[in-house]
Amino acid sequence: MLRERLLEFALPAAALILALFFWEFVVWYEAVPPYVLPAPSLILKTLYIDWWTLYGSLLVTLRITFEALLTAILGGVALAMLFAQSRVVERAFFPFAVVMQVTPIVSIAPLLLVYLSTGTAVLVCAFLVAFFPILSNTALGLASADHNLIDLFDLYRASHWQQLLWLRLPSALPYFLGGLRIGGGLALIGAIVAEIAAGSAGQGAGLAYRIVESGFRLNIPRMFAALLLISVAGILIFLFFTALSHLLLRRWHDSARRKEA
Amino acid sequence: MSATVEKQAASGPPSSGASLSGDALVSLRGVSKVFANRVTALAGLNLDVREGEFLSLLGPSGCGKSTVLRLIARLTNPTDGAIEWRGGRPEIGFVFQEPTLMPWATVFSNVFLPLRFRGVSRGEAKGRVEEALERVGLSKFVNAYPRELSGGMKMRVSIARALVLRPPLLLMDEPFAALDEITRIKLNDDLVQLKVALGATIIFVTHSVYESVYLSTRIVVMAPRPGRVVANIPVEAPLPRDEEFRLSAPYAEKCRETSIALHGAMEGMSLA
Numbered sequence A: 001m002l003r004e005r006l007l008e009f010a011l012p013a014a015a016l017i018l019a020l021f022f023w024e025f026v027v028w029y030e031a032v033p034p035y036v037l038p039a040p041s042l043i044l045k046t047l048y049i050d051w052w053t054l055y056g057s058l059l060v061t062l063r064i065t066f067e068a069l070l071t072a073i074l075g076g077v078a079l080a081m082l083f084a085q086s087r088v089v090e091r092a093f094f095p096f097a098v099v100m101q102v103t104p105i106v107s108i109a110p111l112l113l114v115y116l117s118t119g120t121a122v123l124v125c126a127f128l129v130a131f132f133p134i135l136s137n138t139a140l141g142l143a144s145a146d147h148n149l150i151d152l153f154d155l156y157r158a159s160h161w162q163q164l165l166w167l168r169l170p171s172a173l174p175y176f177l178g179g180l181r182i183g184g185g186l187a188l189i190g191a192i193v194a195e196i197a198a199g200s201a202g203q204g205a206g207l208a209y210r211i212v213e214s215g216f217r218l219n220i221p222r223m224f225a226a227l228l229l230i231s232v233a234g235i236l237i238f239l240f241f242t243a244l245s246h247l248l249l250r251r252w253h254d255s256a257r258r259k260e261a
Numbered sequence B: 001m002s003a004t005v006e007k008q009a010a011s012g013p014p015s016s017g018a019s020l021s022g023d024a025l026v027s028l029r030g031v032s033k034v035f036a037n038r039v040t041a042l043a044g045l046n047l048d049v050r051e052g053e054f055l056s057l058l059g060p061s062g063c064g065k066s067t068v069l070r071l072i073a074r075l076t077n078p079t080d081g082a083i084e085w086r087g088g089r090p091e092i093g094f095v096f097q098e099p100t101l102m103p104w105a106t107v108f109s110n111v112f113l114p115l116r117f118r119g120v121s122r123g124e125a126k127g128r129v130e131e132a133l134e135r136v137g138l139s140k141f142v143n144a145y146p147r148e149l150s151g152g153m154k155m156r157v158s159i160a161r162a163l164v165l166r167p168p169l170l171l172m173d174e175p176f177a178a179l180d181e182i183t184r185i186k187l188n189d190d191l192v193q194l195k196v197a198l199g200a201t202i203i204f205v206t207h208s209v210y211e212s213v214y215l216s217t218r219i220v221v222m223a224p225r226p227g228r229v230v231a232n233i234p235v236e237a238p239l240p241r242d243e244e245f246r247l248s249a250p251y252a253e254k255c256r257e258t259s260i261a262l263h264g265a266m267e268g269m270s271l272a
Helices: A001-028 A040-047 A051-085 A086-101 A105-115 A116-144 A147-155 A160-196 A207-214 A218-248 B065-072 B107-117 B123-137 B150-161 B181-198 B210-215 B249-266
Strands: B001-004 B026-035 B040-050 B054-058 B080-086 B093-096 B169-173 B201-206 B220-224 B226-234
Touching: A001 A040, A001 A147, A040 A051, A040 A218, A051 A086, A051 A116, A051 A160, A051 A207, A051 A218, A086 B026, A105 A116, A105 A160, A116 A160, A147 B093, A160 A207, A160 A218, A160 B107, A207 A218, A218 B065, B001 B226, B040 B065, B040 B080, B040 B201, B040 B226, B054 B065, B054 B107, B054 B210, B065 B169, B065 B201, B093 B150, B107 B123, B150 B169, B150 B181, B169 B249, B181 B210, B201 B210, B210 B249, B226 B249
Parallel strands: B054 B201, B054 B220, B093 B169, B169 B201
Antiparallel strands: B001 B080, B026 B040, B026 B080, B220 B226
16 A cells, blocks of 8 residues: 555656656757756856745746636625526526637737736636636536435525525535646746736746747746746646645545545 | 425315324325436325324335425425325434435534534534434444444434434335345334334335335335326234244245236336
8 A cells, every 4th residue: 555655656756757867968969058948056056146036926827827716616606596596597607608718818918908007917818717617616516516415405495595595605616626627737927927918027027928038138047947837836726726635525425535456 | 184285286275184084194295306307206296194104115216205295395396286294294304315414523423413503502412313323223333434334324313313303204215225235134024123212103115025025014006107106005013023934924925926027017007
């Protein structure tokens, strides 16, 4: 058991370290110039030297991501609950949500930049991509409550609100958390895409701008360092919501059930 | 004696209590049910449920026996006819074919649910929830989650939930159909004990001849297309019953009689 778990982590870690050494070796052996492909050691060094610039940008990007995600959660859950109360509302508004989802965010970003201030436009872009998975998953969850349990609530003459609070919302929780895991990653992607489209410099520059800027200056090591930070941020967001999901569902939901030997 | 009439056919004045037969708790008078897809589940059904009896509704699929329960529980309304209660509609407990538990809630919270609807606080409910769980032999599992329980235990929790408001009428819709034979025999035995201890009226839907004979004081055999009553078989053996009854000659004879009635109900049905 312990050995299996050790292998689960050790194997990918070993593969990663091996790949990094191979990368380092190729760069050294072929004498690849850093503006083409920097060695991992140089990327880490750049991360250390440029830390305060990059860290500031990371905070900007993360703030946008979480603000967008929070708005998407509030909006998505509220709209899903409205859909659950009335089929008419769902029929009327769901197509709008679909249109918002299928239109690539890169193509809306320039328009939003015309209408809104840069900061707001970036936030709206990140919100738009995170919103749909949360809305559609929550709506699906609210609609998939056990029909026998609905009968039971009807038998005891439960009110609409009691049914929503004690039956539909708990039924929707696993679906909502699934939406959150997708939405969390998408909010980060939305923020990055919008930042690149906006290309805003100065104080409020996010990580995406650092990448664009490094490209212009042919500062490829810094570009890689910024990329690394984005990846790490994405992984941490994913891990956070996976852990949250596990914590909330482990007692009762099948998705969180440990496989028995 | 007063009668509440839930739905009256357009013609005629509301019937008085006199139309109810002597000790009927609830009477279905000419009840028809046609679904939206135009399938006639029941056609002019007349059925008296007597106070304190264990009534089994036995019949092949599609004979409308589950619909009878849903009508009595007011989960659906009759297309025609009336459902009359003596002394008003009582509190009703309902046990579904599946355990129908909330997977996110502990055994305690699941059994507590009906009390919660009645505005009872968790603290006040503690004693009654524990009592209901004790009746089904699950006192030790108050804090367990449904997925930690076996199929039979889940069904027991479901029964405890139906009992927690101490309803004078308990409706059970093929509650043991999905369980294995051994578990089913054990639960049948326990249900007989429960029936004697509670004295509640029970209407039990099943398509098992043996189960209906073992449990019931009366069996109503129903036929499909359209759903109607074709036989009325009293089972005289006194409650409680045990393994001895299951091995006795009267039991075998009753099973034979009931099987013949059931075969009659299936006459003309195409082989499915």
